[in-house]
Amino acid sequence: MSAILLVEDDVSFSEMLRRFLERHQHSVTLSYTLEDAKTKVNISSFDLVFADLRLPDGDGIALLNHIKTKDASVPVVLMTGYAEVSTAVKAMKEGAFDYISKPFNPEEVLQVVKNALKEKQDLKKPKEDSTTAPKGQSTATPGFVSGISAASKVLHDHINLVAPTSMSVLISGESGTGKEVVAKAIHLKSSRKNRPFIAVDCGAIPKEIASSEFFGHKKGSFTGAINDKIGHFEAANHGTLFLDEVGNLSYENQIQLLRALQERKVKPIGSNDEIEVDIRLLTATNEDLLKAVEQGDFREDLYHRLNEFFIKVPNLQERQDDLILYADFFLENANQQLNKAIIGFSSEVLKIFQNYTWPGNLRELSNVIKRATLLTTGEVIHKEVLPPELSAAPAKETETASFSAKSNEKDLIIKVLEEANNNKTKAAKLLNVSRKTLYNKLKEYNLE
């Protein structure tokens, strides 16, 4: 376990990062100001310091200089906003180990921490050949945020487990949760990553032309077949075929699909020759396919063929801890697409984001941020550029509902107490419990 000093004045962000680092077996001390960080460095020894470039009473470079005069072997990693990269580069010349610009992927953080700790160890040992990745290089899939919530961890453990196998995977989840992104991640982590990834929206194919779409056709085989057409199976040969909204396939198309999967051969319409195909099949649905099986709308044999492994993609409400990471990621994308340089969100906006239920999940979050980025003329996104339904959303009820869930209880109490400025009457009201119950819980969790 290594000791990390995390200096960051954005309380919710630093809390999130602390929890993430602690989950990866690091011991984290938090500091919110330059002066406090200097004091902590003077009295304790750390293996690594993670500091925001901008602090309320100074900057990360001042802290870097202070640390270097005390113990030059302590690596300092600076966290920067979008517009501060040039300052961060300057800081590296002054002895910072690395910088990491927000928004960043959790994997990126882990990689930087690993590199920094290794360098610290190497400084103590005689020099050997370093096998670590170059500074700042992330091992994450580009354009992919893994998230740090418990639900995301399960999701990514499952992706990592199943990706290298040849199993068919049924990916289920509400609309906009990222099912296609999960399918792509499985493909990119498999041995087929350099072969095609063909995504097909089954909901968009009329059933009359589905077999031609899947298996191809020969020129002249039916009216309108003016050229030979390669079907999706052949196009995906040796790679991955991803069938989205698979529940929308007609019964007849289900039979054809099952046959192709069992025989591993397809015959284009109008052709006498069968083509052998080797594909990895991934499918997605936002409906309850098992229910469709029970109701006789989806073939049970096909269901089992598709469902060799099942992945449930959590909705955004189940990934509360990831919300800010995703928001930052979508902001960075919107900045690039719209040629803007917006740094972040006002704290009011972040609160609204956290209070909203996001029925359209990640897609809705991405759209809201893109629109807000377009409408924003300053450096920060304010509430005025959000769609009215977001600000009008009533306060979430989930907090009271989940109060009884043991595992979340303690975190929830801490969060609500913070929100209520430690006012126990207000906190009890927010939690919808009596003051007495709250006091008992505080005692139970040693929170007094």
Ligand SMILES: Nc1ncnc2c1ncn2[C@@H]1O[C@H](COP(=O)(O)OP(=O)(O)OP(=O)(O)O)[C@@H](O)[C@H]1O
């Ligand atoms: N892990 C992720 N990292 C970054 N962006 C993501 C991630 N997951 C999803 N997104 C983004 O969220 C949006 C919705 O993702 P996607 O299209 O994969 O959802 P879906 O569940 O397949 O949607 P639908 O049910 O409508 O087909 C896309 O803009 C996608 O780029």
